[in-house]
Amino acid sequence: xxxxxxxxxxxxxxxxxxxxxxxxxxxxxxxxxxxxxxxxxxxxxxxxxxxxxxxxxxxxxxxxxxxxxxxxxxxxxxxxxxxxxxxxxxxxxxxxxxxxxxxxxxxxxxxxxxxxxxxxxxxxxxxxxxxxxxxxxxxxxxxxxxxxxxxxxxxxxxxxxxxxxxxxxxxxxxxxxxxxxxxxxxxxxxxxxxxxx
Amino acid sequence: xxxxxxxxxxxxxxxxxxxxxxxxxxxxxxxxxxxxxxxxxxxxxxxxxxxxxxxxxxxxxxxxxxxxxxxxxxxxxxxxxxxxxxxxxxxxxxxxxxxxxxxxxxxxxxxxxxxxxxxxxxxxxxxxxxxxxxxxxxxxxxxxxxxxxxxxxxxxxxxxxxxxxxxxxxxxxxxxxxxxxxxxxxxxxxxxxxxxx
DNA sequence: CCCAAAAATGAATGACTGTTCATTCATTTC
DNA sequence: GAAATGAATGAACAGTCATTCATTTTTGGG
Numbered sequence: 001x002x003x004x005x006x007x008x009x010x011x012x013x014x015x016x017x018x019x020x021x022x023x024x025x026x027x028x029x030x031x032x033x034x035x036x037x038x039x040x041x042x043x044x045x046x047x048x049x050x051x052x053x054x055x056x057x058x059x060x061x062x063x064x065x066x067x068x069x070x071x072x073x074x075x076x077x078x079x080x081x082x083x084x085x086x087x088x089x090x091x092x093x094x095x096x097x098x099x100x101x102x103x104x105x106x107x108x109x110x111x112x113x114x115x116x117x118x119x120x121x122x123x124x125x126x127x128x129x130x131x132x133x134x135x136x137x138x139x140x141x142x143x144x145x146x147x148x149x150x151x152x153x154x155x156x157x158x159x160x161x162x163x164x165x166x167x168x169x170x171x172x173x174x175x176x177x178x179x180x181x182x183x184x185x186x187x188x189x190x191x192x193x194x195x196x197x
Numbered sequence: 198x199x200x201x202x203x204x205x206x207x208x209x210x211x212x213x214x215x216x217x218x219x220x221x222x223x224x225x226x227x228x229x230x231x232x233x234x235x236x237x238x239x240x241x242x243x244x245x246x247x248x249x250x251x252x253x254x255x256x257x258x259x260x261x262x263x264x265x266x267x268x269x270x271x272x273x274x275x276x277x278x279x280x281x282x283x284x285x286x287x288x289x290x291x292x293x294x295x296x297x298x299x300x301x302x303x304x305x306x307x308x309x310x311x312x313x314x315x316x317x318x319x320x321x322x323x324x325x326x327x328x329x330x331x332x333x334x335x336x337x338x339x340x341x342x343x344x345x346x347x348x349x350x351x352x353x354x355x356x357x358x359x360x361x362x363x364x365x366x367x368x369x370x371x372x373x374x375x376x377x378x379x380x381x382x383x384x385x386x387x388x389x390x391x392x393x394x
Numbered sequence: 395c396c397c398a399a400a401a402a403t404g405a406a407t408g409a410c411t412g413t414t415c416a417t418t419c420a421t422t423t424c
Numbered sequence: 425g426a427a428a429t430g431a432a433t434g435a436a437c438a439g440t441c442a443t444t445c446a447t448t449t450t451t452g453g454g
Contacts, residue, residue, distance in 0.1 A: 007401075023306060025222035029442060041444075042402045050442065106303065109220060150369060150377050154355050158385075161354025172347060180343055184351050184385040204431075226412060238414075239432045247412065 008046045010036040015053045020099035024054055024110040054107060055115040061100035062122035068093050070129045079137030080186065080193035086130060087155075087185045091162055091178050098163045105160060127152060134189060144190030155185050205243045207233040212250045217296035221251055221307040251304060252312040258297035259319035265290050267326045276334030277383065277390035283327060284352075284382045288359050288375050295360045302357060324349060331386060341387025352382050 014035035018027040029050055033040040047053045069089040073082055094101050104123075111119060131152045137143035145151045159181060166177060186193055211232035215224040226247055230237040244250045266286040270279055291298050301320075308316060328349045334340035342348045356378060363374060383390055 021306075023220070023222060025220060026307070028440075030440085038401095039403055040442085041404070044443070045401055109218075110223070146373065146377055146380075147369065150374065151381070153358055154378065154381050157358025158351050158355035160358075161350055172344065176343065177347065180347050181351065183343075183387075184348070187384045187387060188355075188381040190380075190384060225410075227410085235431095236433050237412085238434070241413070242431055 007036070007038070007042075011043060011046055011053065012057065016057055016099050016103065019054065019057070019107065020102045024107045051112055051115060054103075054110060055118060057100070058104060058107070058111070058115075058119045059122060061097065061104055062119065062126060064097075064100075065093050066122070066126055070126060073129070079133050079140065079142050080191055082133045083130075083137070083185060083189070083191070084182055084193070086133060087159065087182045088178055090159055091181055094159065094162050095166055095174060098166075101160075101163050127156065130156065137189065137191070142191060142193070151189055155188060158184060158188070204233070204235070204239075208240060208243055208250065209254065213254055213296050213300065216251065216254070216304065217299045221304045248309055248312060251300075251307060252315060254297070255301060255304070255308070255312075255316045256319060258294065258301055259316065259323060261294075261297075262290050263319070263323055267323060270326070276330050276337065276339050277388055279330045280327075280334065280382060280386070280388070281379055281390070283330060284356065284379045285375055287356055288378055291356070291359050292363055292371060295363075298357075298360050324353065327352065334386065334388070339388060339390070348386055352385060355381060355385070 011032060015027070015032050018031055018035065029040045029043055032053075033043055043053075047056065069086060072089065073085060077085075108116070108119070131148050134143060134145060134148035134151055138145055138148055162177065162181060166172075166174070172180075208229060212224070212229050215228055215232065226237045226240055229250075230240055240250075244253065266283060269286065270282060274282075305313070305316070328345050331340060331342060331345035331348050335342055335345055359374065359378060363369075363371070369377075
């Protein structure tokens with residue numbers, strides 16, 4: 001049983017690394033098998049198809065992101081504090097899981113219709129949490145924004161760039177980058193709240 | 198001669214549409230040929246390879262973006278006005294050329310080393326123009342930002358989301374979306390400048 | 395120690411890949 | 425009207441793709 005898990009986990013890890021580096025369609029089952037020192041046929045003892053590996057990676061990623069970013073938020077805190085904490089955790093998760101994040105952004109279109117349904121359900125739950133923070137903040141007057149949905153997407157798109165930036169930047173520390181993003185996110189919704197690390 | 202251009206342009210258009218919809222590796226030369234009602238072998242009368250088609254699309258896109266967004270900027274204007282105009286033109290170009298933009302973001306890794314050199318040269322010229330605006334604004338005190346380079350990338354990443362957002366949003370007009378992005382971009386660098394459409 | 399179940403093998407399958415090429419066709423140039 | 429030019433054809437090439445499967449090997453529990 002631990003043997004089974006070992007191989008299955010090795011497949012996950014290798015597939016994740018290869019999909020992130022080259023893209024789903026550019027990676028073959030032979031590549032994945034070779035990366036773990038096995039024959040391609042054996043992969044089908046653990047996953048029904050190449051597509052099933054991709055779906056597994058994307059769904060598991062979104063569940064872990066939700067547990068790490070959304071679940072710990074204090075519903076009783078102010079919207080500014082919630083947004084502050086959201087950005088910090090979101091950025092931290094991005095930095096800690098660059099390959100998962102890259103795959104999540106790039107390989108949505110490589111999903112077939114069944115897989116897309118599962119993945120999008122998880123993604124919507126995540127986005128909706130941010131929308132609610134902005135919505136509440138706008139209602140209470142702490143935020144200045146025309147539409148919570150569009151600002152939520154704008155913030156997520158902005159934060160999505162952190163992976164690329166962090167990789168290419170040598171000079172900035174993770175803390176400096178995080179503070180910049182917290183500042184940019186808070187200012188983008190017109191908040192005068194001062195970030196607290 | 199016009200016959201040649203007709204077919205070559207038809208290849209460009211079909212390849213652009215297919216690459217944007219399915220991704221470079223998911224599209225075959227047969228798919229492109231079929232889309233223009235020709236045989237696959239004939240494509241090689243106009244492009245040396247599949248890779249050459251991708252490079253052609255990406256380089257031409259960046260040259261057109263530069264002509265449309267960067268070139269018209271008034272170097273004598275204030276950084277706030279320049280950033281305002283940059284965002285408007287940038288967003289407009291994104292909305293008007295969603296397929297080019299999608300390919301530019303997604304298919305960088307599908308380039309071989311020769312093609313990547315050509316494409317990245319064009320991209321750097323574009324990014325550098327925004328960096329200079331932020332740099333000048335920070336020096337003159339109109340902007341509040343720790344690092345022009347990181348804020349430039351953060352803005353570009355934020356604006357990059359406009360294509361996805363615009364496609365999925367039914368309620369917001371292009372003008373409303375543009376104003377939101379101008380506001381978000383200006384606020385993200387701490388400017389108190391009021392956008393003027 | 396045995397035996398059932400799981401895992402791995404390695405060859406085979408048919409379909410699809412980018413690319414080449416001899417040939418044909420249409421159009422333009424002398 | 426002949427010669428030249430470039431575009432299009434459609435078959436063929438060698439290679440790769442995801443997947444299947446009969447077979448062998450490994451494993452863990454009674």
